[in-house]
Amino acid sequence: MHNSDISFFAKVYEVAKLIPRGRVTSYGAIAEYLGSGRSARMVGWAMNASHNLKDIPAHRVVNRKGLLTGKHHFGGENIMQQLLESEGIIVVDNRIQDFEKKFWDPMKELKY
């Protein structure tokens, strides 16, 4: 099976599943890791479509500033924030505290 046979969304999900509990990454970082550095918006869209699926930690993907820009796609008011806080991440004003420390860069962590 060629890697190119796998949809962009599927690749995004594979990376998202690897984000450790209590860590976060960004849409752009995932896009860059997939060799499509200008497709950050697609990563967001993929996350939007991941709600039906299971085991996709979409709450661990935020924007490059550490803002919970996708919070409105989790149904209730602060579901995304609650999920993050349940993993030990502090969120103030929709922003992840100590973002640099919590940041998980697939490019560095996964290498390939």
Next chain:
DNA sequence: ATTCTGACGTGGG
């Protein structure tokens, strides 16, 4: 085939 749409990122002011 063609058009539209963003859970984004960047650069400039």
Next chain:
DNA sequence: CCCCACGCCAGAA
């Protein structure tokens, strides 16, 4: 720091 305009491109309609 904030705000805005623009480029981006896979997938849906």
